[in-house]
Amino acid sequence: MPAHHPGPELLFDYAAGSLREVQALLVASHLAYCADCRRQVAELEACGGVLLEEVAAEPVSDSLLDAVLATIANAPAAPPQPPPEPAKAPNGVLPGPLHRALGGSLDGVDWVRIVPGIHLSGWSLGVGTASACLLRMAAGASVPAHRHTDHEMLLVLTGAFSDEFGRYRVGDVASYDPETPHHAVADRDGECLCLLVQDNPLVFTGALGWLLNRGFRF
């Protein structure tokens, strides 16, 4: 069971449907590891069910039911099902929501080296100003110091890392408030792979940062 969870507000926004796609991807992926957060989301969805019963009903057109019944009558006998997930873990280390967002396994992902030992995936998901990508830290490697003008989150997929706030293992979520400098260092005994979600692009700090922010790669 993970020790670090998304904030209760994020679970709430996720269940209410107001959370945007990029952040929702991290929450949905965390749920694969965390029975407790799954239960909380189920409870908040029950709250949505109660609110649906309370909402001021709006009469629908008389023809709407007939239109739906006609579509049903014309549909093939067996309605199209979503493609079933193969029975044995085909996702490798990836939770289903992330596997679907990537459009396949990790094998197809290309990597961009930021500094020695630190790679970002060529794959990214951008919606509005928010973006998600994968972050790969070699054993013992540290992410260059950076600050950001908005919220940043990491979900650990393999391995573990530490920063000034704690240690994060598989399934854990690290959340950083805006303008919080932090220094993630991967455990020495193995690579650490994370889903990285940012509300706004990163700003690297320090001497290296000046170059990194200009797209310079080492």
Next chain:
Amino acid sequence: MSLQADSNDPTVPSLEHLLLAVARGRDQQAFRALFQHFAPRVKGYARKLGADDGAAEELVQDVMLTVWQRADTYDPELASAATWIYTIARNRRIDRIRQERRPELHPDDPMLDGDGAPPPDHQVQAAQEASRLRAVIGDLPPEQAEVLRLAYYEDKVHSEISVEQGIPLGTVKTRLRLALVRLRRAFGEGA
């Protein structure tokens, strides 16, 4: 104010039974009854979230069609009929109207390792749970009920609620957390 139709009359099938009749028997009469009950509510939900009349009716069609097609995945131990249909309406709205994908964890995700079911303490009759929850929501202090409704009905994440209502983010979070504590109590009572 519309309460669940005839929930106290034992001769009228519950919404959950109607949904199971659609799942097991492809029962069109049951489906009509579900449509009469939920279509105006799903439309009201979509309208509250800013959809115009046409878009709201398209969403209703989409949701009710999904109800027919996916009824066999409904489990009354996990969710009331209203909760199940709420999640469909929420996801179809995100897809159609916001035009984003909805990342969802499927119950058969291989990573769940057969642990997809909620813990035993949640497997009480979901419909009974809903009536306790309804009472708790009705009793929430107005400022807590407000943050709840803004999130569900106005597509606002908690930080946007803070900006638009001119309430500090910390206050929004506090109200939300207080509301969540009360809501959780409604579930705790059933355990």
